[in-house]
Amino acid sequence: MSKGTDFLNKDREKFKIAVDIFSSKGYHSTTMDEVAQAMGVAKGTIYYHFKNKDELYLCTTQLGISILEIMAREAIGQHTDSREKIVALIESYLLFMHDYAGIAYIFLRELFGDHNRRDFFREATKSYQKLIQNVLEEGQRAGAFAGDLNAEICASSIFGMIFTVAIHYLQVYGELSMDVVKDNICKLIFHGLLEV
């Protein structure tokens, strides 16, 4: 944990400010002056705690993403049934989108972003998708999920679908009605589109 992460951890208000600015303006359009002013400190102070802008951004994002990781692991941990685990994961992702939409935006943006930081976010994504994938494979071995499905592809699908729907909702309706979204995603994931 770097000096900077420490700084943001101790002062969660400043963390939120950093997330707000970076998520609403993007990395490049956010200036260090703006961050400093929004945080109510001098620019030099930020450079005292962070080596450079990139470190500030990365620390901010890392801290935010670690929250998602904790939420997801906790969600899974509370269940033994694969299906219930999937539901819990969906719930936790949606909750994260609801509570930390700024971070989510940054995360997705960087996931599709340019070379510079993509690797870091790819790793994070892989680990989240792996979380889903593990539950899927576990479920397949237990005979709960169809064995002929490629768990990797399904995990990636579920990951992408949740975030896309959540952001669609946030953008179109301004708010995320979690129950409706959760129910529909669960139905789609578990039973598919076809009428039986």
Add this chain to the structure above:
Amino acid sequence: MSKGTDFLNKDREKFKIAVDIFSSKGYHSTTMDEVAQAMGVAKGTIYYHFKNKDELYLCTTQLGISILEIMAREAIGQHTDSREKIVALIESYLLFMHDYAGIAYIFLRELFGDHNRRDFFREATKSYQKLIQNVLEEGQRAGAFAGDLNAEICASSIFGMIFTVAIHYLQVYGELSMDVVKDNICKLIFHGLLEV
């Protein structure tokens, strides 16, 4: 159609160059010098055809996105059965990702991007999701798809899942094996995860 779109339309090579650079380096990290040099023209030439960097970027992206729209509409047009339409849409999206991955990156990046250009991309996204949504609702009326599903949420889900999986594949395996991905997504979408 602006002067700039004209320029890119007539010289598809330059269009591809613009897409390549913007998708690999991102908007901000791409300099007009680089674009000019890569296109083999003077910087002034670009400014003769485009008002500024933003217009160059937007024209490039718009042209790219219009390709997706054409592909998607053609795909749907060749089928009457709702289920086959969905399959065709998935195929066309994957084909687009395969042939125009750069555009797809830009598209997704901006979809989650900062306020400046988000609106433009949101509209484009909405129109694609609407395409899916219409097919879904048509299928529901025909009794092919489960009537209790929210078509809007499902459309957004399908949209997000396809792109996410495709990019995951491109990032992890460097190439998109379309058949495998298509088959799995179809299975998941049509029948769901559960073993029957």
Add this chain to the structure above:
Amino acid sequence: MSKGTDFLNKDREKFKIAVDIFSSKGYHSTTMDEVAQAMGVAKGTIYYHFKNKDELYLCTTQLGISILEIMAREAIGQHTDSREKIVALIESYLLFMHDYAGIAYIFLRELFGDHNRRDFFREATKSYQKLIQNVLEEGQRAGAFAGDLNAEICASSIFGMIFTVAIHYLQVYGELSMDVVKDNICKLIFHGLLEV
């Protein structure tokens, strides 16, 4: 007479357009594109007639200033009395300001302008002031004007006062009421401020 002067002389409409643009926007803020568009010709056409922007500007201004010279010489020529000559000169200057305010602005601006073109305008000014000075000296020799006055200083004074008042009027009242201005300037010049 250069090719350019010819061009402007033959097409007085284009001359007026050039004066309008240069006087309202200044030399540097006027682009060749603007001039070409306002004249209704292609940029290349202008470069066909003028070597460069500077020549266009100089030809335009020279032509304008020559008008003032003709007006002033005609005014003087119609009188033999020194005092009447002065009145006629004032009238002609005011008339010029009234009819060719654009030229007058350019003239004065350049008179106080930077090094580049100052010399040319200085010469023109000197010649106008000399015109006044000659009349003054003539009048002094004839005993009409006070002999202890420095004719050079007085000529310069009169020149400056006329233009300044005229522009003051144009700027403050939007229009030049020539009679009022002329009367007052004559009174001031001939009798001075003091109550007798």
Add this chain to the structure above:
Amino acid sequence: MSKGTDFLNKDREKFKIAVDIFSSKGYHSTTMDEVAQAMGVAKGTIYYHFKNKDELYLCTTQLGISILEIMAREAIGQHTDSREKIVALIESYLLFMHDYAGIAYIFLRELFGDHNRRDFFREATKSYQKLIQNVLEEGQRAGAFAGDLNAEICASSIFGMIFTVAIHYLQVYGELSMDVVKDNICKLIFHGLLEV
């Protein structure tokens, strides 16, 4: 008082440098690089204190013009007699031209300049002319000056004449012999041209 005015006020050397460059090369032909180099600071330093080139120019000119205002008000304040006030005003203007010729050039140039900044300079000019006008009206009420003269026109005349003569002298002789100029202008203003 803006940050920039502060900067120039504290470091009068830099103020003089700015005046020198702007007056000798004009606004457009002066580059920020030149100003920075002449001042011995980095370009960024200038942009730290001034929002842009225009603000630098305006602050510089404003500061210069305020000097003229102070000089003029001091000159008037030391006298009670209207005629003596006029003489003092003339003296102060000539002194200003002598000490701050650069500012005077900028001032006059802008007074006849293009639309952009003209308004600002017009206001300044009006206030100076008003200064003269007030003294003239005061003198008229006291019976010292001819009552049938339009004070506004006379004030503008006097203003223009002083500056024009002073600049004429500077340009022709390279130096301003103040006594000669002052005496002649006073004679002309007070008694007029006519031999009595």
Add this chain to the structure above:
DNA sequence: GATGAATGAGCATTCATTCAT
């Protein structure tokens, strides 16, 4: 620890000028 004035490399943009048609 904290500050904010100073820096300068980097970049978008402008525009006079050219020249092939």
Add this chain to the structure above:
DNA sequence: CATGAATGAATGCTCATTCAT
């Protein structure tokens, strides 16, 4: 004679970073 697409040198401005206090 006339055109207008192409050029590239020139320049205003930004902003991450440093460092003396």
